Amino acid sequence: MTGQVHFDSHVWRLLDAAEKMVNTLTPGGDRGRPYDVPEGRALRDAAAEALRADGYEPRVTAAEAEQFRVLAGRLREVFVAADAQELSVAARLVNRLLDETGPRPQLDDHDGELHLHFHGRDPGLYPGWSPGVAAGLAMALGSAMGGRLGVCEAPGCDRVYVDGSKNGGRRFCSTRCQSRVKAAAHRERART
Numbered sequence: 001m002t003g004q005v006h007f008d009s010h011v012w013r014l015l016d017a018a019e020k021m022v023n024t025l026t027p028g029g030d031r032g033r034p035y036d037v038p039e040g041r042a043l044r045d046a047a048a049e050a051l052r053a054d055g056y057e058p059r060v061t062a063a064e065a066e067q068f069r070v071l072a073g074r075l076r077e078v079f080v081a082a083d084a085q086e087l088s089v090a091a092r093l094v095n096r097l098l099d100e101t102g103p104r105p106q107l108d109d110h111d112g113e114l115h116l117h118f119h120g121r122d123p124g125l126y127p128g129w130s131p132g133v134a135a136g137l138a139m140a141l142g143s144a145m146g147g148r149l150g151v152c153e154a155p156g157c158d159r160v161y162v163d164g165s166k167n168g169g170r171r172f173c174s175t176r177c178q179s180r181v182k183a184a185a186h187r188e189r190a191r192t
Contacts, residue, residue: 024047029159117132150163159174
């Protein structure tokens with residue numbers, strides 16, 4: 001067995017949305033530079049971009065963007081706890097989200113194939129996405145993926161990632177951060 005976890009595309013989509021929300025809707029460091037959360041129209045655009053997928057172009061209101069910003073802060077706490085291997089803390093945080101958002105599992109038929117999706121109790125963009133994201137993180141934490149929610153190790157960067165690699169060895173949010181760290185190590189070795 002390779003240790004690689006196999007989720008359907010819906011769960012991966014939820015984990016991707018969680019990662020994008022944290023990375024675009026929470027302040028901190030991004031690839032060595034300070035990152036501030038956008039405001040106004042830029043916040044709505046960032047929230048929409050976090051949810052965007054092939055053929056899906058959500059329209060996010062100002063109120064929904066603010067809800068997603070708050071959710072992203074809570075999701076960051078889950079990634080930070082999982083990255084620190086504090087999976088029981090991450091589980092408590094996700095359980096709170098599950099209690100608050102109330103995801104309802106439902107089998108949806110897409111082109112003759114059944115897929116398990118998670119929907120909220122109420123219609124709407126935020127009530128539809130928040131329970132699904134909570135359920136996706138719960139599925140990850142309840143599997144071998146729990147230890148694969150990470151925070152970038154590069155200096156000046158705290159963006160998060162979901163490590164879907166075969167060996168589970170990812171340490172950086174992007175190849176750009178990985179290259180920055182490798183280049184700095186090379187310069188240090190060359191200097192000494």
